[in-house]
Structure formats: C-alpha cells, structure tokens
Amino acid sequence: MIANGLLLLLFIAAGVAIGVFVTQRARAKRLPSASLSEHYFAGLQFVLNEEPDKALEVFLRMVEVDNDTVETHLALGSLYRRRGETDRAIRVHENIMARQSLNEEHREHAMFALGEDYFRAGLFDRAEQMFQRLTERAGRRTAALRYLLRIYEQQSDWAQAIATYRRLQPLASPEHPTAIAHYLCELAEQARKKDDREAALDLLRKVRAEQRNFARSALIRADLALDAQNPELAGRLCQRAVELHPQLLPVVLQRFAPRVPSEGGAFLAQSVRPLVRSDPAVRAMYAYSGLIAGMEHDPFVMQCLPDFVRDDPNLGDLVRSLAGDVNELSPEQVRALATALAHILKRGQRYRCVECGLATAAHFWQCPGCRSWDVLAPLMRVELAPVTRKSTQIRS
Numbered sequence: 371m372i373a374n375g376l377l378l379l380l381f382i383a384a385g386v387a388i389g390v391f392v393t394q395r396a397r398a399k400r401l402p403s404a405s406l407s408e409h410y411f412a413g414l415q416f417v418l419n420e421e422p423d424k425a426l427e428v429f430l431r432m433v434e435v436d437n438d439t440v441e442t443h444l445a446l447g448s449l450y451r452r453r454g455e456t457d458r459a460i461r462v463h464e465n466i467m468a469r470q471s472l473n474e475e476h477r478e479h480a481m482f483a484l485g486e487d488y489f490r491a492g493l494f495d496r497a498e499q500m501f502q503r504l505t506e507r508a509g510r511r512t513a514a515l516r517y518l519l520r521i522y523e524q525q526s527d528w529a530q531a532i533a534t535y536r537r538l539q540p541l542a543s544p545e546h547p548t549a550i551a552h553y554l555c556e557l558a559e560q561a562r563k564k565d566d567r568e569a570a571l572d573l574l575r576k577v578r579a580e581q582r583n584f585a586r587s588a589l590i591r592a593d594l595a596l597d598a599q600n601p602e603l604a605g606r607l608c609q610r611a612v613e614l615h616p617q618l619l620p621v622v623l624q625r626f627a628p629r630v631p632s633e634g635g636a637f638l639a640q641s642v643r644p645l646v647r648s649d650p651a652v653r654a655m656y657a658y659s660g661l662i663a664g665m666e667h668d669p670f671v672m673q674c675l676p677d678f679v680r681d682d683p684n685l686g687d688l689v690r691s692l693a694g695d696v697n698e699l700s701p702e703q704v705r706a707l708a709t710a711l712a713h714i715l716k717r718g719q720r721y722r723c724v725e726c727g728l729a730t731a732a733h734f735w736q737c738p739g740c741r742s743w744d745v746l747a748p749l750m751r752v753e754l755a756p757v758t759r760k761s762t763q764i765r766s
C-alpha cells in the first residue's frame with residue numbers, strides 16, 4: 371500500500387532526524403537512547419500493521435515539540451494535509467500549539483497551518499477563529515485576511531466579507547477587484563427578496579461608488595424597475611448590461627423572460643434585440659441564449675438559429691448532411707431543430723469558467739471551482755456526448 375509506504379518513508383526520514391536529535395539530547399541529559407529507539411520501532415510496527423493513528427501517537431509521544439524539532443512536526447502536519455488526511459494534520463498541529471515554549475515565529479506558523487487544516491476540513495468556525503487571531507499579528511495578517519475572505523464567501527456572510535475586504539485593501543491589492551461590488555449586490559438581492567426596496571437601492575448606490583458601469587447592479591435595478599411596473603426602465607438597464615458585457619445575454623434572457631411571459635417578447639424586442647441586429651456572432655449568441663432560456667419557439671430566436679448552427683462545426687456538419695444548406699431549412703425544420711437543441715442543452719453544461727475551465731449548467735457570478743468573479747461565459751456549443759455527472763470539467 372502506497373499510503374503506508376509513504377508514511378513508512380516519512381518515519382524513516384524522521385527517524386534519521388530524531389537519531390541526530392536523540393544523540394545530542396542523550397549526551398546532554400544522559401538519557402538512555404535505547405528506550406527512544408524502542409518507541410521508534412514500536413511506531414514502525416504500527417505502520418507495518420497498517421495502524422497509522424497508533425503510529426502517529428507514538429511519534430507524537432516520542433518526539434517532544436520544542437524549537438529544535440518543531441520544523442519536523444510542521445512538515446509532518448502539512449504532509450498529512452496535502453494528502454487530504456486533515457484529521458491527522460489537525461492532531462499534529464494542535465499538539466504543537468499545546469506547547470508553551472515555542473518562539474513566536476513557530477507559534478504563528480503552527481496557528482496558520484491549523485487554520486488551513488480546519489478550512490480544508492470544512493470546520494469554518496474554528497478556521498475563522500484561528501485566522502482572526504492571526505490578523506492581530508503583523509507576520510501573517512494579509513494571508514489570514516485572504517483566508518477569512520474565502521470563509522465568508524463560502525458561508526455567504528457578505529457583511530463580514532465587505533468588512534474583511536476593507537481591512538485587506540490597505541495591505542495588498544485585491545485578488546478580485548470587483549469582489550466588493552458583488553458582495554454589495556448579494557446584499558441588495560437579499561434586501562429585494564425581503565421587499566426592502568429602499569435598502570436594495572441604497573446598496574446599489576454603494577456599488578456605484580465601488581464600480582461604475584457594473585452590469586450585475588444594472589440587472590438588479592432592472593428587477594426593481596419591473597417590481598415597480600416600469601418595463602421601459604428595466605429594458606434600458608438590460609440593454610446597458612448587454613452592451614457592457616455581451617456574454618451576459620443568456621443571463622439576461624434567463625432572468626427576465628420568465629418574469630414577463632406575456633409581454634416578454636415586446637420587452638426584449640425593445641431592449642436587447644436592437645443590439646443583435648445583423649452581426650452573425652451576436653445572432654448566434656442570441657439563439658443560444660434563447661434556447662437555454664426556454665424561448666426556443668420565440669420567432670426571433672428561430673430566426674437567429676441558423677447562425678448558431680453554422681457557428682458550431684459539429685452541429686453545422688450534422689444539419690448539412692441531413693437537410694442541406696442551413697439557410698434553406700423550412701420553418702417546420704427550424705422549429706423541430708430548436709426543440710431538439712433546447713432539449714439537449716437542458717441536460718448539459720451551458721457555461722464555462724474562462725479561468726479554470728469548470729463547466730456548469732447554471733450561471734454563477736463567482737466560479738464554484740476557482741472562486742474568481744465574472745469568469746463564467748456561455749459555452750456556445752451543444753455537447754452531443756452524454757453528460758454523466760452534473761458538473762463536468764471541460765478544459766480547452
């Protein structure tokens with residue numbers, strides 16, 4: 371077994387280090403090194419018997435943590451974490467933290483490592499506590515604040531995320547400059563759900579102070595405008611969002627088409643369609659967006675469908691081989707094609723992260739894989755291979 375083999379190697383390496391250490395100690399304190407080597411062989415025995423927890427116990431008993439041996443303990447702990455054995459990493463790092471005699475640098479290192487263990491184990495409360503303590507120390511403040519930001523994002527604690535972002539701002543340039551605008555948008559969406567229109571508008575004003583021309587903010591304003599029976603304003607806001615970021619077209623259609631089903635056509639005709647005009651790439655995007663927004667039988671979506679089919683090399687070949695020129699399809703054939711494609715797209719992935727390549731069925735403002743913001747773009751492709759898992763990694 372590979373796992374035990376590695377652990378065994380580790381023990382041998384540790385044994386060498388301990389050997390040097392024990393000799394020095396025995397010389398100084400006249401300790402019988404024989405009893406320590408008995409522990410060492412007892413530890414080895416547990417490893418050979420595939421009892422890694424007992425082996426770890428022996429190791430922790432045998433090698434006292436002090437400033438001379440702490441590096442070995444820290445290395446062992448981080449090895450366990452890298453292997454995904456977070457419970458063992460936690461035991462090693464807690465064992466280090468329990469010692470009073472450590473110097474400040476080692477204590478900070480152990481605290482940080484323990485915080486990382488808790489984070490990896492999903493013990494966010496404990497991780498938060500550890501990183502909060504570290505923000506009071508200069509050495510690892512920036513790294514601890516970055517971890518806190520990840521914890522608050524993971525827990526959707528947007529108020530804390532905003533406070534942490536503001537503490538981080540003077541120390542380091544932000545990893546994701548639009549993150550704070552998104553945190554405020556998250557709070558604005560929550561306020562809107564609670565029918566607190568004033569609070570939502572106030573939060574969106576704060577977004578504007580952080581980021582001008584922020585598309586997500588325009589979409590929330592459009593929602594608020596529709597709540598207030600003002601479809602003209604909502605239309606203008608949608609238009610603005612798509613002008614700024616054409617890849618948001620599917621998000622706009624998915625978000626607003628179901629809200630205004632009866633007048634949806636008119637609402638979108640006034641706002642988004644003028645942008646589509648005659649550019650074949652944008653027409654292809656409009657058709658794709660319509661297919662995933664459940665608007666496959668909308669006349670304008672069907673009108674744009676040939677541009678999408680031509681854009682997709684596999685689909686283009688397939689349709690040509692069955693029906694000849696894509697432009698020559700009859701209205702019935704276009705309708706049947708739209709139904710089939712919408713059906714396939716419902717089962718597959720529709721967006722892909724431009725940073726890490728993760729493909730997802732739904733749109734997220736923050737990538738669930740790499741945690742970057744504003745990185746999901748429409749896949750613009752019909753995956754004909756069966757999708758076996760809900761979230762498949764597609765790499766370009």
Ligand SMILES: [Zn+2]
Nearest residue numbers: 723726737740
């Ligand atoms: Zn990603």
